Amino acid sequence: VQKKGKKLVIIFEGRDAAGKGGTIQRFTEHLNSRGARIAALPKPTETEEGQWYFQRYVAHLPSAGEMVFFDRSWYNRAVVEPVMGFCTKEQYETFMKEVPSFERNLLSEGIILFKFWLNVTRKEQKRRFRQRRKDPLKQWKLSPVDLASLDKWDNYTKHIDKMFFATDTVDAPWTVVESDDKMRARLNAIRFVLSSLPYSDKDEKKIGTVDPRIVFRAAAVTGLTKKDKDDKK
Incomplete structure (x- = not known):
């Protein structure tokens, strides 16, 4: 990326406690910090709320030779915001119509885009919440939004389905990562x-084979991942 002036964006989405932050840490821990940034945006300010929705995310996009890892992204408006009542129905519908075009524009500007959805089961999510509540090193991770999400599992699932159906495109597909087992997910x-990108001295044997039981394309027709289907049975 740095040698050839490429621009790489990887976004990490998923339910609360799906392991987004930890996965990003494993991606970045051995990278040169001059060329790799993490964008974990806080709640929008009053000024940002009055801007074009994508504007504050555009400000964090990479320049030539940079990689940016989004710990949650513009897809907040696809799932978290409508479920938690942080946006209006009109804002949500506008976003869902605009986001495919927005991402095509990113690609046309030479940005390489990966979209990961980290999929955690309900049972494992609850276990991780209990662990956060007890662990003094992880208590800061447990937010009011996390706790509120426990009773909104089905509503989250509905909006995840809609998101996949509308935004899992040929140009910018969603890649699902089953994240109950953190190490295998990461x-x-x-x-x-690494398998998807061309670079010098690439060694497929060292990279290893991607496990299709853990990483797979989102189902564009139904929007449901296999694990979500199993949970509903």
Whole structure:
């Protein structure tokens, strides 16, 4: 990326406690910080709320030779915001119509885009919440939004389905990563990116094979991942 002046964006989405932050840490821990940035945006300011929705995300896009890892992204408006009542119905519908064009524009500007959805089961999510509540090193991760999401599982699932149906495109597909097993999820997400990109001295044997049981394309027709289907049975 740095040698050839490429621009790389990887976004990490998923339910609360799906392991987004930890996965990003494993991606970046051995990268040169001059060329790799993490964008974890806080709640929008009053000024940002009055801007074009994508504007504050555009400000964090990479320049030539940079990689940016989004810990949550513009897809907040596809799932979290409508479920939690942080946006209006009109704002949500406008976003869903605009986002495919927005991402095509990113691609036309030479940005390489990966969209990861980290999929965690309901049982594992609850276990991680309990762990956060007890662990003094992880208590800061447990937010009011996290706790409120426990009773909104089905509503989250509905909006995830809609998001996949509308935004899992040929140009910018969603890649689902089953993240109940954190180590396997992280390794296979890294393998997927390395396998997808051309670079000097690439060694497929060292990268290893991506496990199709852990990493797979989102189902564009139904929007449901396999694990979500199993949970509903």
